[in-house]
Amino acid sequence: KDIKRTFQYHGAEHKTIFCYESGLELTVENVRKQRRFHPRCGTSFLVLMLLVGMFVSFFIDPIFYLTIGHLPHVAIRAVIKLLLLPITMGIGYELIKFAGRHENAFTRIISAPGLWLQRVTVLEPSDDMIECAIVAFKEVIPEDQSDNF
Numbered sequence: 001k002d003i004k005r006t007f008q009y010h011g012a013e014h015k016t017i018f019c020y021e022s023g024l025e026l027t028v029e030n031v032r033k034q035r036r037f038h039p040r041c042g043t044s045f046l047v048l049m050l051l052v053g054m055f056v057s058f059f060i061d062p063i064f065y066l067t068i069g070h071l072p073h074v075a076i077r078a079v080i081k082l083l084l085l086p087i088t089m090g091i092g093y094e095l096i097k098f099a100g101r102h103e104n105a106f107t108r109i110i111s112a113p114g115l116w117l118q119r120v121t122v123l124e125p126s127d128d129m130i131e132c133a134i135v136a137f138k139e140v141i142p143e144d145q146s147d148n149f
Contacts, residue, residue, distance in 0.1 A: 008126065011122045011123050012129040013137075015032065015130065016130065019034050026137065036123075037118045037122060039111040039115065040096050043117050044113075045096050052091050052092045056081075061077070095110055
């Protein structure tokens with residue numbers, strides 16, 4: 001029951017952000033009409049990071065095999081993966097940012113796994129949840145409207 005409410009608040013958050021990004025006034029009626037699933041959701045980012053991490057890790061062994069002729073020790077591979085973490089995170093961040101700004105086949109493909117997971121983690125909110133999301137969102141809007149989404 002508590003998790004369901006959490007997922008409903010998650011839906012209220014997404015709908016509020018969509019309403020703001022559409023340039024509409026933040027009212028319950030306007031927010032209620034928006035979509036629940038957002039391409040730049042943290043859930044989507046986590047899924048994308050897993051996929052990017054697997055993709056980057058896929059190249060570690062072949063590169064070692066081609067350069068030194070054998071596979072590195074498991075501990076060395078683990079250290080290399082940790083050292084590559086900033087690059088992996090950067091790639092994931094740029095991909096999710098790109099997906100939020102463009103609508104094309106590539107962005108639909110990279111957004112799809114996260115959007116699928118959101119079908120579980122983002123539920124339709126009640127009006128009181130939407131009101132709460134609007135109040136919370138208004139607290140973080142920069143006064144000078146300098147946010148770039």
